[in-house]
Amino acid sequence: MAYNEPITELGEGTLVSKGTSFREITEIVSKVTEQKAPRGWWILFGISATFTAVLGATVGYLVWTGIGVWGNNSPVAWAWDITNFVWWIGIGHAGTLISAVLYLFRQYWRTAINRFSEAMTIFAVICALLFPTIHTGRPWFIYYPLPIPNSMNMWPNFKSPLLWDVFAVSTYFTVSLLFWYVGLIPDFATLRDRATHKVRRWIYGFLALGWRGSNRHWSNYERSYLILAALSTPLVLSVHSVVSFDFATSVEPGWHTTIFPPYFVAGAVFSGFAMVMTLLLIARTVYGLHDLVRIRHLELMNKIMLTTGSLVGYAYAMEFFIAWYSGNPYERYVFINRATGDYWWAYWSMITCNVISPQLFWFKKLRRSIPVMFVVSIIINIGMWFERFVIIVTSLHNDYLPSAWGNFSPTLFDITTFLGSLGLFFTAFLLFLRWMPMIAIAEVKMVIPEADPHYHPEGGHGHDGSPHQMDEEHDAATAEATPKAKADEEEE
């Protein structure tokens, strides 16, 4: 990350509101963790904590009684819990995409949202891991997939995609956590240096590992960060691919297809960006982060959602085409059944939410409208949940022999586990907002013009002064700095 001049021809604006100083960046981000939480935070936290308690009670009852308390049955053995697993893990993917892939592509606008989305990744993966764990029915045997010598002398079957999943998801969680923490170290140092209370200073000091902004350290730090980004990029693509192998390597009609890995990855990024958007819009409004998270950031995210949403739409169409083209009657039946059978409403909800709703972002006005993007992001989250539901339930409930067909309907405990996992996610996220720097302070400082060693405030220093001048000209020329855009920003 470094400051680079906005390309006026592409309509780029500055990444941070003009005139924001290093000090102000520190201040805007740090003060959130230093002041008392606003009332809105307490209300949301109260609701989330209640749902988390519901989750605890549900899981307790479920483990005590058995997973029969869920609606899962013989043909539909995976149902909501695997739907939730895939949904949560997909949401996590946007965090890694923003932090790693956009870093490699030098998309500097990511600095405003990467910390945030990485946190979201961690919490989403925790929620995801919850589901397969309790789906085992006996979570105390969850260590079985690990290659640990045991009294049965048996080893896990490394040819099973479910085992690949164990390795993929646990690696993903660990690497995401490390990536997140490495990014946090300099910012913990900032909070440590600002701390007035001894305990606060001690805790942030402990977490900052004694960071002293040394350039000898930064040199290794940046290399390490770059390598982590380079490692996370194939990792994030592999994780949802491996998740899709759970389906694709089976011989179930509707699952056994080669399009699954890219289709799942696109869907994951799609849903993840939607979740980042939902959370970001709330936090931006509550904490007044308008100078750091600008309309431009949101617009770029909406463009990514439009792209991935269309990719997902293409995948839906291609699945249908291949089902017909394969000439396989079971395959054909499953797809016709998806669109017109018992679960037609789920299928058409999926199409409406995922394919049609993001098309609104073709229009610049809608792409830059906060209420529109907030509503669409929630619709996409719902749609992506339906996608996983459709894939899992419709394929399983009517597959080959009509004598083995069946239907699925959720019980109260299915619903409370799902809502409870949302509670857990939001509880963790709200605690993160309260106690950690939610925007990468050091990284945002790097993308303002003053961070460039060739920057000269007076502007009249020959060639060296030009970036600032260009910046002035450019800002006047683009919508970002016009009074109208300013008014737009203030309206929310």
Next chain:
Amino acid sequence: MAAETESAPVEARPLIYLAEYDSPADVMHAAEAVRDAGYKRWDVHTPFPVHGMDGAMGLKDSAVGWIVLAMGLTGCTTAFLLMWWTNGIDYPIVIGGKPGFSLPSMIPVMFELTILLSAFGAVFGMLGINQLPKHHHPVFYSERFERCSDDKFFISIEAADEEFDLEETRSLLEGTHPTHIELIQEETS
């Protein structure tokens, strides 16, 4: 160290010079001057990485990549050996008519372990080279240094450097137009 404190029991022992600057450009020019003066044990402290500073300090390329390479190869090999031995040699079980040892099915786990160990190498290798965590350092004795993680830029020259001289080092730093110079001393009694 103990001998030194005994020889000068009353005086404070100089540890480090700390010069403060307002902008990346100032600290960069200062770093070039300190580098050219031949100092070895000195450092630049900035709130964010300033690009071009490695050159201004005359630093070598980071070695983190080599650690990552070694760890990645270890991860890949470990995964291969683990699966080959457990499923292929120690207790082959025929499932779906597949051979015990089968390379294609081993790719995902080999890939994941490569990434996992590489990531450990990148993070812990970086911390190792940087000798972190290290919660005590002379620069932390300075109250002004608290701004280093905010908006100020510093150069520190250690008294342990061979070129270090209370007067000469000070005049070198003064020549780089810092906003403040501080000598940090260890209080001995």
